[in-house]
Amino acid sequence: MADRRRCSYTSCEDTSLDLKCCAGCRTVRYCSSMCQRADWGRHVFDCTTGKPINTVYYLARDMRRDVVPVHYQTRVDYGFDKAERIIGAEGGNKLCRLYQGLIRHLENPLMDLRRWQKERRLVEGIKRAFETIPIQDRDTSYTWFLDHQEFFDGSAVDEDTKKRQIQDSVDIMVLKAWPYTSDGSPNDTLLTVRSETARKFSKHEHECFFFFATILAQRCPESETVMWLKFGFVAEPERELRLRYTELISRCTFEEFRDAYTTSSIPALFAHHGIVALGSDRLFQDVMSGSPKTFKSVWHLKQHVDELAAANPHEPHLAPIPELFVICDYGYKNCQKAEDEDWKLLDDLYTQLFAKHGMDPLELHAACRRGELLQFVKGFLRLSPWSAKYARLLKNAYPLPASRA
Template sequence: MNHECRECGKPASKRCASCTLSTAWYCSADCQRRNWIEHIFECNPRRNINTSDYLALAVHKNLFPDDPQTCEDFGFARAFSIENRSSLLGLYIGLIERLKISPKKIRQWQVEGTLVENIKATFSTVPAHSRGRYYPWFLRNQWVLDRRLPRPRDPVDEMMMRGWQYVRGGPNTDTPDEIAAEMSDWSEDKQACQLLCNLILSQMHPSPELAIWVTFGFCACHDEEGERRLAWVYTELIKFGKCTFEELYHAYHTSALTSLFNSKGLTAQTEAIPHLEEVLKRSPRVFHSVCYLKQFVLAQGEGAEPIPSVTLDYGFINCIDEAETSRLKDLYRQIFALPRARADLMKLHEACVQGKLYDYVGQLVKFQKRDKKVFKRLLKNPYPLPDV
């Protein structure tokens, strides 16, 4: 049997001796070392995994860490905006990849309480013109890592005030409590629009934990980059004044967001996001269950249950225990992480309604022989429905 190196894709003849993972093949010791950043989480390491491993993985993948303790230790939990978290990640990328400071050393600084001082000392050895843009950001925002420094005003209140200024169409003198009191009488749709405005005007966008991640179409985006592009479309509308709050609310409430985009000259930007129009055409009330499936498997945190249509349509009803539910979630999460050329939201939906989930998923993910029987059972659903 031919095997591919997990790191470079070349023919491989060496297998990781520390674990039983059938795909842990490598062509060389160098490739195995480079892949260890990822492989450590599925292997049987001789030491306990710690937050430096999660930080290394985040830097390697250029993604925010998803481990809560890592976020707490290295400032991501305090950096409340996407812009701040992106700049903080850029700082660590510079330290680790450019300046060759090991994640283990950075963790040692954090444990000793000298992280801020050592970051400054490290960058002081680099000529000022070569320090990049993230170090100057860090000097202005040391409160992210230094808890002795005052944090800026409550970010939730800050976000609300930014959004409320847009609602009012200009400066206002309302307090956060007064704003909350007025909004308590609003419809759910109007409150959803306000939440979107709060985020967009704070240089953020919805995450899968929020209902508006689906209802404003972010679930149609393939990845974080796609979500940022859609956030920019809403930024054009909201921050740059292409429409009023009432226009936005009316379009959202009447399932006319696509028409609003088109009327404001944003057709090209939205057409570049596959299936956005399909997702939004009946928003905010009706969506294909695949949208909620994606939200369910990508949302952070444990304990959430899929909505009934996802449970029935995508096989969770077949799971006999939490372990099988977790395996099925991991499978769909793996599919949504595939390159856009391979993974298609609406093709997954079509496979679902045709009762061909196993066949479609099998084209995207290579099942191990021992797993085929399990996933064939899990990926069954009652479709296609019989003609009446």
């Protein structure tokens, strides 16, 4: 809980005892409405107003974290989806630099970006903002922006182009990764690579090889793929983990990496090559301790939440369904079907819960195993007006009788 004797806006030093509570969560306090407005871009993810969060706040949060957004509507609204589908990871990285520069430069960046996007004047607004910056101080991302203005028109990439771009991207990635294997040559054709990997690689070796290729292409795996879980992205910030993997594969052979993956010892490989911070990270270690075969159900739940963030909300028939472990452990079995209101309530609950600062997934797992999901969630979220429903939904078969534990 925030210090009640100090304004919750971190840039404010006010320690007055006459602080006002946030009307949404009644938890954090501010010395003035000005500080509350300034802190809203951060606090909106912890507040319990029950209102949808505008995509500009997801954008601002991810620009602070220096990561490419995964939230579906944010990616569409601010050009990331189209840029990455057409030109790959470089497009997302260039857009990050562009928006980070804008947010530093604009006096009211979130208000301006939100208005431009809503009025479909994003290109015009960005141009006008950069025109106020001296030419010598403009980042190279602005020149890139001028050459790629079509990414910001809000339209989707047509399906044929999307499929072609994805296949071309995969082919390039595979060819680039193949020479890193002991049998690979940069002169081998795509047909040879496909034939050799099909003949020689086991299922887990295929997973390892494609992940290796993904990292070499400066990409992150997508949240709905097995790589998101099996290589620990459920536990670590996306861009940070990709950079650490990039560092790792520059120091080890593909065979070392493959062997570590198949023996559940990726964290030890990080530590062996001097990347100690990640090699000793408790959440990453926990995910990888059973990878690629077994995981705690809480990590399947976290992947489900990450999939929800990346899913297209306009295609409900494609909404992700959690694994059976999650359905049994985390209350979904108490819903009649995946499309009903109760299911949506649980999706929203866990989405909010994993976004809370200080929420430890392993403590959530322990509460699940004790049969205390409701008590745990109440420590982070206000459940009204759905308290009675959540009391019913957050029941599971735990704790197991002593003979079955």
